Amino acid sequence: MGNFVQRGPAGSAGMKYAVVIIGGGASGITVAAEMKRHDPGLDIAIVEPSELHWYQPGWTLVGAGVFHRKQTERREEKLIPKGVTWIRAAAASFLPEQNMVRLSDGRQVRYDFLVACPGLKIDWDAIEGLTDTLGRNGVCSNYRPDTAEYTWQLIKSRSPLTEGGRRLWHQGCLQAQSQGDRRSCEDRAVFRDGRGRQGIRRREALRYDPCCAAADRPRCHSRKSARERRRLD
Numbered sequence: 441m442g443n444f445v446q447r448g449p450a451g452s453a454g455m456k457y458a459v460v461i462i463g464g465g466a467s468g469i470t471v472a473a474e475m476k477r478h479d480p481g482l483d484i485a486i487v488e489p490s491e492l493h494w495y496q497p498g499w500t501l502v503g504a505g506v507f508h509r510k511q512t513e514r515r516e517e518k519l520i521p522k523g524v525t526w527i528r529a530a531a532a533s534f535l536p537e538q539n540m541v542r543l544s545d546g547r548q549v550r551y552d553f554l555v556a557c558p559g560l561k562i563d564w565d566a567i568e569g570l571t572d573t574l575g576r577n578g579v580c581s582n583y584r585p586d587t588a589e590y591t592w593q594l595i596k597s598r599s600p601l602t603e604g605g606r607r608l609w610h611q612g613c614l615q616a617q618s619q620g621d622r623r624s625c626e627d628r629a630v631f632r633d634g635r636g637r638q639g640i641r642r643r644e645a646l647r648y649d650p651c652c653a654a655a656d657r658p659r660c661h662s663r664k665s666a667r668e669r670r671r672l673d
Contacts, residue, residue: 455527457485460541460551462531464488464516466495467557473521485525485549487541493519494585503582503591512585531558 459475461468464486472484498512520526529543534554541549562583564571573579580591 455485455547456550457525458483458552459485459555460549460553461486461555461557462541463556463558464490464493464520464526465557465559467559468555469493469519469521471555471557472524476521476523480523483525484521484523485527485551486520487527487529487531487543487549488516489528489530489544491516491528496583499582499585499588502585502588503580503595505592505596509585509589 495512501507533542
């Protein structure tokens with residue numbers, strides 16, 4: 441692609457770019473590509489530690505058996521726009537008064553302009569016991585590729601967990617991490633399509649809970665949401 445990769449501590453002195461972008465996900469790569477399109481000579485660096493790029497909205501479709509997990513991953517270096525430097529490290533701290541970012545490997549990167557789009561890190565431990573049971577015991581999530589695969593395993597299996605039982609399909613009320621995940625109705629529709637294709641949708645009860653407590657998000661408990669829950673029950 442014609443890009444340059446900074447992999448180690450060498451060259452830490454004098455690392456300076458017109459634009460430094462924190463995060464090499466869909467947002468970071470799109471920002472870099474758009475900037476390069478408008479100004480091909482602009483000196484841009486993307487700070488991203490991962491070698492794999494995940495298309496996270498596709499995990500909903502992995503959970504429905506429409507996509508395979510491999511279809512949602514790409515090599516990061518193949519997606520970095522031409523002429524953009526990829527710094528293989530994570531951002532450890534910001535020093536805005538010095539126009540500088542300190543990296544996880546100790547290097548420092550200076551910038552004229554900083555774009556921060558690192559994405560979200562899910563705190564699975566915030567729910568007691570979730571980390572230990574996620575991906576087993578009938579507990580799955582479409583916010584992680586391995587457990588999205590487990591979602592589909594449960595849907596297509598004929599185990600006691602899926603045969604004639606009752607499902608709880610929860611959509612949190614906080615800001616979602618991707619455009620695909622924000623479409624809660626699509627989550628629900630995809631799940632129902634998956635069950636329909638297996639021919640066992642009618643033998644089980646599905647509870648769709650699209651939001652959390654009213655105190656957290658009053659508009660979740662609108663009459664429309666209530667109608668949706670009744671219809672799915």
